[in-house]
Amino acid sequence: MSPRKSMALALAALMLSAGAALAQPTEIRIGVALEPPALDPTAGAAEAIDVVVYQNVFEGLVRIDQTGAVQPGLAESWTISDDGLTYTFSLHDGVTFHDGTSFDAEDVKFTFERLLAADSVNAQKALYAPISEVSAIDPLTVAFTLSRPDGLFLFNLGRGDAVIVAPESAANNGAEPIGTGPFAFVQWDRGSRVVLEQYGPYWGDKPALTKATYLFISDTSTMTNALLAGDVDGTNNFAPEALAVFEGNPQFKVLVGSTEGETILATNNRKAPFDDLKVRQAMAHALDRQEIIDGATYGYGVPIGTHFAPHHPYYLDLTGTYPHDPHKARVLLKEAGYPDGFSATLKLPPVAYARLSGQIIASEFAKVGIKLELINMEWAQWLEDVFANKDFDLTIISHVEPFDIGIYANPDYYFGYDNPQVQSLNETLNATTDEAERKRLAQEIQTIIARDAVNGYLFELAQTGVWNAKLEGMWQNAPVEGVVLRDIHWVE
Template sequence: MLTRLKLSAAVLALAAAPLAAFAAQDTITVGMQLEPPNLDPTSGAAAAIREVTYANLYEGLTRFGPDGSVQPGLASTWESQEDGKIWTFRLREGVKFHDGTTMDAEDVVFTLDRARAADSTNAQKQLFAGIETVEAVDPLTVRVTLKTPDGNFPFNMAWGDAVIMGPESVAGNATNPIGTGPFKFGTWVQGDRVELVANPDYWGEAPKLSKATFKFISDPTAAFAAMMAGDVDAFPVYPAPETLDQFKADPRFSVIVGTTEGETILAMNNKQPPLDNVKVRAAIAHAIDRQELIDGAMFGYGTPIGTHFAPHHPDYVDLTGLSAFDPEKSKALLAEAGVTVPKLRLALPPPAYARRGGELIAARLRNVGIETEISNLEWAQWLEQVFKGKDFDLTIISHVEPMDINIYARPDYYFQYGKPEFVAILDRLSATVDAAARSDLLKQAQTMIAEDYVNAYLFQLPKTGVANARIKGLWENTPAPAIDLTGVWWED
């Protein structure tokens, strides 16, 4: 009898084994090339912060959908008065922060007042500069009065920099983030990974994933190996496009190619001689072969751009001809400038497009008589030295925030432009509601920075992603820096 019982138990165990093997998977490991410097998107500029936190940990009044549309977030509805000068947001009921405290109108007032305060460290402080007052009409109603009408205000509130935070927890959000999202913070092993777990008290539809791990792999070769070995389930912004054909040929994987909001530029320090001379900047722009960069640094993926604006936007103006590859014109402009160009410091952050592109650009500049000194910086070092310290001549970076041409109106921004005439255009844009008039102003803005050669405009960063073929729901395009896992699941 004992032997028969053991045998029966063994048979049952074997029968159960396939069921366990094919049980629905509800955890995911996501690869990222850059590690966020902190986990508070309201006090840091790095896109990696939002890639981990946007929609997963933190939520705003509104949010971006995968198609770039503005959708309800913590506000279920909103309406405007006086042609967009007054905005009233109706908040959802029953929303709590991860620490159990209630999210209500007072938290919205706190968040927006903090973002626009004189001592605010918000990287996109201009999003809030037009606010005159924020009032809690009742616990679930917020009224925002602007200095001038702004029909784009709900769009501004969808940015990762505008997520709602509680005064009880905001001080610790850099390392212990407390939001309202469908995932809660688990652990952060610095240099390795961030782990999130499903929020059992989430106000909305529960995520299909119980746990998500963001794994940081900076080396493209290591990223390829991790995907092939199954150590990483998905790499939504995959850093080694040269290996995409191998994944396309392997039925275990899906390759997801889309667009981003990432304008990749050779940024120039406009206050640093001789780069304060527009002819020198123009000479640098004409020395660069955009297609060579796309082929050599991105293996054919990418769209040439001639200004700081996404080509898929309906108001985009193709200005690539203003800075077409023309080495002889570049040399002539340098002669006209009449200045000696010293060896320029080319600071390169870690992404492969920057490191590979930097070598190609340095060679092209050498051909027209401009020498460069390349320094490869780690991400935190780039943020401190280049972005904050403005201690550079040239750098290569993708600006991945949506509709961010307004950074050119900020004279203290790292490339230091802020031309008064450009600021005037952006001021008129902020006060304009009419769609046709806004389109015209956006086209004027694009043209002015292209004609001033503020930076050398290279290409629109593509979104090249790789994932296990069973994973569904990842964004194809990237209308904002985000790895939104709220709608991701494993197909059986």
């Protein structure tokens, strides 16, 4: 071999080696606290299912973005009839499921007939009750006929409960999920991990990642060590009490956002003295949200003044409605006939944010004359006594369902708020599809329930992600459950 040729080959090898060294990684390992019981989001309620498969393996006609807004999914566009009862979707062409079978309108029809069937086990079946008929007009056009207008119809189509499945594979999706998403299921080592790989024939934009491994790590110390050792590249929701390990460490980024978990001091509006607006206003003035957030969430909760997620486009900041003012609280209690305050019970479910918040609120209320007896309960007892039997004075709980302000229009709901104006506004909201009008109505309801101090509005549960500093594209907020992979990528 000539010296010139030998030098050229050596240079080429050096360039290849340098290129390999500079190449960006395309795989990710994500630590998650809970292992899903199955992998079919249309047949189970566990959040852990959507964390792995939502928008990754499975897709819906539409998808929810990080702000909670509805975006096109398998449907590239849609029209709504003037009466709000017919939604017609135009589907993307050339879409296939991961087993190679084609996607078309018949798959959409099958999905929703299965969801609404008498033997359906879909956890959110009731949300889709307005659907009276699904018609496959042609392979790329599907129409939904509703029995009544439903302003949340498009949002509900974007939930994990409404992802599209195929008749050929639906029965086995719990163990071997087959969807149309950018990632295909590869393996599930139970008790350890789920592996997904990029689906080559994916119909949409290719993600930067080629492989994603979800590792199940429930223990905070173990997760901390795995992150520090580089055994996992990130986690979407890390224990707030341990975040200090990663803050200020240039190898990591801590992403703090909000979830759909409105944490409230739920109040039994049916019984005295809580049926008195002045008493509820006094309690609202007695609350110091920042003290509660600092003590119960280590400073990571987002303050709220009403029952709505701060990241949502409809959110109205009403935290100033009843500012912390113990003197005003005592004046209101006196006006309500309780110059010396009163005693009440505070029943607490077995979650840290509730138990810690309860201790702080008891101290805050004592300063205005309200003496609280803290009663710790297990979940089964809380669900029976508080939620089902409504046997409580006060409790603390996070409501994690998206866009659940409609619970204030149900006088039979556990906190017993009965306001005909809110019920009328909510009925109109449910029947309205115009976005501007929906926002106005939602904000009017938010304002009324804040003014009525129906509950003590404390904070939105935070999403506290810890990620390798070289990763970008992760969701900071969690308007729906899931760790969406499509935009995640490595950078230098």
